[in-house]
Amino acid sequence: MTPTSYIQQQLDAFAAPLSVPLIGSDIETNIYTLLLSKKFRKYSVSPEYLSHIRNAIHLNVSRNEPIKLTLVFGGYKLWRLEEFPEPDWAEVFSLMYYAHWLRPIAAIYKPGVVLDFYSDDVILEYMDNIPKKETDQYIAGFRNLLEFMKSYIPKNVLFTLNRVGDQYGSYNDFIIELEQSIEDVKKTLGGLPTLTPEQAGLVELNVRVKPGQTDDPLWKEKVFLIHEGYARVSKRRPYYRAPDKIFVITRPLKDSIAVGTTKTSVVKFWIGAGVLQKQGDSFVPYIYSPKQLSEGKFLTENIHIAGLTGKNYTSVKIRQ
Numbered sequence: 539m540t541p542t543s544y545i546q547q548q549l550d551a552f553a554a555p556l557s558v559p560l561i562g563s564d565i566e567t568n569i570y571t572l573l574l575s576k577k578f579r580k581y582s583v584s585p586e587y588l589s590h591i592r593n594a595i596h597l598n599v600s601r602n603e604p605i606k607l608t609l610v611f612g613g614y615k616l617w618r619l620e621e622f623p624e625p626d627w628a629e630v631f632s633l634m635y636y637a638h639w640l641r642p643i644a645a646i647y648k649p650g651v652v653l654d655f656y657s658d659d660v661i662l663e664y665m666d667n668i669p670k671k672e673t674d675q676y677i678a679g680f681r682n683l684l685e686f687m688k689s690y691i692p693k694n695v696l697f698t699l700n701r702v703g704d705q706y707g708s709y710n711d712f713i714i715e716l717e718q719s720i721e722d723v724k725k726t727l728g729g730l731p732t733l734t735p736e737q738a739g740l741v742e743l744n745v746r747v748k749p750g751q752t753d754d755p756l757w758k759e760k761v762f763l764i765h766e767g768y769a770r771v772s773k774r775r776p777y778y779r780a781p782d783k784i785f786v787i788t789r790p791l792k793d794s795i796a797v798g799t800t801k802t803s804v805v806k807f808w809i810g811a812g813v814l815q816k817q818g819d820s821f822v823p824y825i826y827s828p829k830q831l832s833e834g835k836f837l838t839e840n841i842h843i844a845g846l847t848g849k850n851y852t853s854v855k856i857r858q
Contacts, residue, residue, distance in 0.1 A: 541814055541841045541854050544821045548634055549690045549843070558642045566595050569605060569643055573784070574795065578639040580804055581789075581796040590784075590793070597782040604652045604696065605643060608778035609636075609786040612808040613657030613680075613701065614673050617746050618828050619811055623672040624679040626850035627812025631823040632799040633683065637691045639797060650694025653786070655680070656778055658768075660703030660712060665764045667746045676808075677701070679848050686845050705773035712771070720767030730759040737762055743809070743828070799825050815857040824857070834858075 539547075560568050570592060574583065583591070598605050615622045636653055644650040659677060662668040677699070684697045691697075706712040724730070733741070741758040751757050769775070778785055779793075787794040789804050798804040803825040811831060814821040826834065836855040843851065 539819050539821070541821065541839050541856065542843065544814070545630070545841070545843055552637060552641065552690045552692065556641060556645045558645050560646065565647060566592070566599050568646055569595050569599070572642045572646075573605070575639070575642075577801075578635075578797045579795060580798045583795055584793065587793045587795075591795070594782050594784050598649075599647070601782075602649055603782075604649045604694070605647070606652050606654070606783045607640075607786050608654045608656050608783050609788075610656045610658065610778060612662075612806065613659030614662055614668060614676050614808055616744070616809040616828065617666075617668060617672075618743070619809075619831075621811050621850045623675045624848050624850055625676060625683055627814075627823075627854055628799070628805075628807040628810050628825045629680065629683055629812075630846070630851075631803075631812045631825060632807040633687050633697065634823075635800045636697075636797075637687065637695055640695050641692055644692045644694045648694065650692070650696065652696045652698060654698045654700055654778075654783075655684075657699065657701040658774075659701060660706075660709070661716075661764075661768045664713070664716070665761060665768065666744050667748055667751075682847065689845070700777075702771075702774050702777070705777065712773075715771050715773075716764075716767060719770045720764060723766045723770065724763060727763075730756060731762050731766060733759060733762055741765075805830075811855065813855045813857050821856075831855075 558572070561571055562568075573591065573595075595605060615624060615626070617623070640651045640653060657677065659673040662673050663670050681699060684699060687697060703709065703712060706715075738758050741761045745761055747757075754760070785794045787796050788799050788806050790796050796804075799807050799810075800823050802822060803810075805825040805827045807825055810825040810827050813824045813826050813834075813836065815824060835858040837858060838853050839856055840852065841854050
């Protein structure tokens with residue numbers, strides 16, 4: 539089997555009939571059970587959030603509306619990767635994984651499921667020095683990928699894209715609120731935040747430093763202060779922390795369902811690259827971080843999937 543035939547086979551599999559074992563006749567319990575399936579969920583969920591999930595399912599079912607999930611993501615491809623600035627196989631593998639997760643729910647519940655990708659790209663130029671034209675390239679590529687997936691996944695499994703920036707009347711409106719939020723956080727903290735090693739590492743990973751920026755010994759703390767101010771702007775968290783929405787994330791975070799990005803990966807698809815590992819006559823998809831990519835050995839094979847366009851879809855890395 540070639541990489542092309544493997545990926546095409548995985549895409550075509552969404553059209554196959556699906557038999558879903560049910561637990562009695564209570565549709566809400568069945569949706570809840572499928573949503574929290576250990577085949578996809580990577581980590582435990584707090585009792586408090588389990589209660590929210592039940593309530594959100596009940597709200598949507600009582601209104602005959604789709605089950606609403608929101609996955610907040612960066613809305614960019616990490617500038618350190620050769621795949622930058624466009625989506626690559628990491629996004630493809632993740633979307634296929636999420637479609638496999640949600641397809642059983644759609645099979646038993648006619649209104650289906652919406653997985654809304656909520657993009658943080660509006661902050662990147664201000665915080666990480668990534669020009670808007672480069673994040674716009676990623677967003678355009680991600681929209682194209684969502685459109686591509688429509689032709690394979692069930693019609694009542696819907697992937698959507700929304701952006702924090704689009705919730706504001708203008709970019710200037712966003713900046714005004716952001717800067718006030720940053721000042722509020724600084725007052726609350728009594729100055730700059732104290733970073734854990736993990737927080738400092740995330741700043742170093744994501745920021746494309748400007749000339750002279752690292753001359754300031756507190757540059758990482760100042761960037762993280764922006765991050766904390768952004769987390770509190772009015773159009774971000776309230777968008778997805780709603781009674782009828784369920785928050786999905788890739789790695790553990792309070793009050794969420796953490797499902798990773800593939801069966802084998804928890805690396806965020808926007809800061810990693812898609813890799814295939816040979817397994818017998820087939821493959822296993824992985825998403826590798828920059829560190830994993832630097833430490834691994836890979837072959838590169840040409841690939842062609844009709845309808846997938848972009849510089850990152852003409853070849854794929856094969857882990858040796």
